Amino acid sequence: MRYLPLSEADRGEMLQAVGASAIDDLFCDVPADALLAGPIAELPAHASELAVERQLTALSRKNLAAGEVPFFLGCGAYKHHIPASVDHIIQRGEFLTAYTPYQPEIAQGTLQVLFEFQTQVARLLGCEVANASMYDGSTACWEAIVMARRITRRTKAILSSGLHPHYVSVANTMAKFTGDVLNTSLPELNAATDADKLIAAIDGETSAVVVQYPDILGRITDLTPIAEAAHANGALLIAVVTEPVALGLIRSPGEMGADIVVGEGQSIGVGLQFGGPYVGLFATREKYVRQMPGRLAGETVDAEGKRGFVLTLSTREQHIRREKATSNICTNSGLCALAFSVHMSLLGEKGLRQLAQLNHARACEVADRLAAIPGVRLVNDSFFNEFTIELPVEARPVVRHLADNGILGGVSLGRLYPGADALQNGLVIAVTETATDEDIDALEAGLKEVCK
Template sequence: MRYLPLTPADRAEMLGTIGAASVDDLFADVPEEARLSGPIEGLPMHASEMAVERHMTKLAAKNLSAGSAPFFLGAGAYRHHVPASVDHLIQRGEFLTAYTPYQPEIAQGTLQVLFEFQTQVARLLGTDIANASMYDGSTACWEAILMAARVTRKGKAVLSGGLHPHYGEVVRTMAKFTGDEIHSLATGLTAEPDDAAVIGAIDEATSCVVVQYPDVLGRIPDLAAIAEAAHAKGALLVAVVTEPVALGLIEAPGTLGADIVVGEGQSLGVGLQFGGPYLGLLGCREKFVRQMPGRLCGQTVDAEGKRGFVLTLSTREQHIRREKATSNICTNSGLCALAFSIHLTLLGGEGLAQLAGVNHARAQAMVERLTRIPGVELLNHAYFNEATLILPRDARDVVRELAEREILGGVSLSRLFPAAEGLDKALLVTATETTSLEDIEAFATELEALLVGVPA
């Protein structure tokens, strides 16, 4: 398709149609202090390609990358080993795309992969069905709340205090435009998640309660009890999984009573990638399929009886359903879904369980070693590969000082919850199969030096 730029007359006609005097009017909602009044000071107006490359290389050298230092970050994005075969296979021509196809009959390879992906996700999450993926975990969480509102015809969602704060921010931002009521519970430093507070917040007006599993502090909530309480009030349970590898060891949310399960698929097949693109997972009970956002691929036979794949359901499509569409998402992170599916296929069920076991064992080794440091305490004794530590001093300062010593030593809860009180000494630490015992010892040595003055 050729690129046909707009003429000044075209622009004037478009601006006139929407009632804007100039292009600048389109940015009226951006605060004046956030706008540039001219070129960026100190940035040259032009430079050669080689000069730009040298400059950017110097800037990149200031980063401490995940693979070059002991790495204990998590909080919704996890470093796992991705086999080289994943990258090789996703580049095959019959699979390589970022989308579900608009001409499904000519894209059998893509449709077959998405069909298998849906099957894997449904089995992983413990749901009857799963869609052909979504943007990422946070937007999938919002779509689940919209879906619950359509199913129950209610407009209030209760967010557990253990939900990742970034997910909560996405939900609250989107709810401004829909009028949905969002009731967010506070996050507290308790060894066990406050399931009683979640259950107590559910009332007759509640469409759904959203619970992360494991939660943002690494704790494991009682989904079965929350599901029972939600169903008694005519509400749905939306379970959020940010670490799908955990489902190799702990029970799937769908089998515990969750009606809709969403999550972030980044851990399988998709690298950290500076925060994206990532992969949204969504599964639900079969009776809700007509309210499910996104697309659904199915299997059939053609006129000659040969196996084939089709686009079975497109309830989200603006070009088909228009104002009746369940969602206006315009892609499904297809390439990331392909990587996820290939990685999970290579692992298989037994491999996923083994991988999860290694993750938990490394986390146990990490926690055991770090809590031997005077003043370091473990908050939650039930966890998968991520746990919260309480330090004797501000965790934000400790994280910065560790980074100066080339240790990426966890995430301060005060960074995740800047407006909350009482979290300044809490540190969220994560270990995966990529974490070696040598990494753990290096982390512990530097942390002890910072906290109690032991020479590193």
């Protein structure tokens, strides 16, 4: 049965109540040249549900599905195998509670898993405390910059040239409204990171240094000297991790002195899913816990002395005065955090380390094979499961050619940094445990063809 909630009389009554004579009056502030003259010609005016399903299915078949072709994309979103048990567990009844677990008496399942999630994230990132997730990695990065400003009472942050450009873009957008000054530059296609330049740039006005680990080109650097230089000048070190599986093999940022560690948790438990939703990770030192944004699940006891869990130290604008809030992002990613925690629990420490070793070994094999192609140069001298090569030709058309031949062959730096001439031949390739021998053969053959 069709349901039409408003009649013409209803619409007329509503327009009269707001002082409008017609629906078009509601758009009077939109410039005339920005309004459509009529319906969009390419779209049908009306179609049945069945017809729409068929049309959208046909459109979807034009995409290259990640699970059906050789896949070497990365740069902040990674394809890993997620056990079917993850999806099964997150649908259990104890987790099907309200979005926000404000009523602990009916949300113990959700609160407990968030508590365990925090423990896993804190241990993984090498910090004493973590929150119950953020929106995603890029906004978590910005929240860390704002947190550093609150702690240091300074407004200048130094962003590494190796920080993902999308993260930089989000930070620049937000800084327009806060007065923060963000200093950054473009990466260079060489094995050395910009660690020395970052250290030289730190001064008494610096609130924080933001470093990605591994960085956008896949390079890995020791964060200890940067942390020491930042602390000597009263600044904080913020480390950004976009591939948390790497921490099964390399030292955690917290171990090297990072004060705030944020990241994207998508690669553990959360599929690519057409770009979201993802889950932001956020951890810090215990002494900064009251400046940490987002939700925090804590352990307590009830009136009978039984163990229980609650939200605690609530400092979001929903709970206190807006000007005192530590965050104005009114959400976290509870379902994705649950999937992350379930996958981590299934892996355990031993499983995570084995997964990391498998990723690194596979990436080393691919890097060696591609570097042997005439004209191709391996940029990195260290990496986890992602590295950068420099091609003898522009990378963007190469990526397009590979895609036309059924291979998702990496992310071109020209796409990430349009207009940066020195980076146009750079290609970032990620290799996870999902890459088969046949996939690697196809990528190698495809690059040999275009690099002749």
